[in-house]
Amino acid sequence: MEKCIYNNSNGLWYELHGDYYMPCLVIPEEEVHTIGIWGRKHQQYLREHRPIIYSNLILSGKLYSYLADIDTQARNKLDLLVIQLAEKEGINDQLKEQNQLAWIGAMNNIRNRAEEIVLNELIYGEDAV
Structure with missing residues (x-):
């Protein structure tokens, strides 16, 4: 299984954790x-x-x-x-x-x-x- 995959339908990257692909979500940095x-x-x-x-x-x-x-x-x-x-x-x-x-x-x-x-x-x- 690939370590990272890209889903074209929702535009998200997924990373393999054990047997499951988890979305790579990042909360954007805020200005001070x-x-x-x-x-x-x-x-x-x-x-x-x-x-x-x-x-x-x-x-x-x-x-x-x-x-x-x-x-x-x-x-x-x-x-x-x-x-x-x-x-x-x-x-x-x-x-x-x-x-x-x-x-x-x-x-x-x-x-x-x-x-x-x-x-x-x-x-x-x-x-x-």
């Missing part, structure tokens, strides 16, 4: 992507609540690029929301100069609300997948 907190939270959500989608992303070799993209989107949206909410509520440098504690409290409040919006829309929402 930096994944931040938002990507990790979405990864945990997929692993726990969407295991089929999570498995498909792993098997297709697209998991880390997908998570890096989600992380970038979430960070950009968070920054934009903080700026927009601060402008809408009149939180500016003048308040920062007059009363730093009030400015810090207001900005922390805005950031927490913006994080909740990002979590609900991008990380855990139905549109997140």
Whole structure:
């Protein structure tokens, strides 16, 4: 029996292991992507609540690029929301100069609300997948 054979019908190589031919499957190498907190939270959500989608992303070799993209989107949206909410509520440098504690409290409040919006829309929402 030959050590390796090629199947024209499916385009796969098979290697002889004992009495059986096993397909020579290789998961493609992924590029190195930096994944931040938002990507990790979405990864945990997929692993726990969407295991089929999570498995498909792993098997297709697209998991880390997908998570890096989600992380970038979430960070950009968070920054934009903080700026927009601060402008809408009149939180500016003048308040920062007059009363730093009030400015810090207001900005922390805005950031927490913006994080909740990002979590609900991008990380855990139905549109997140």
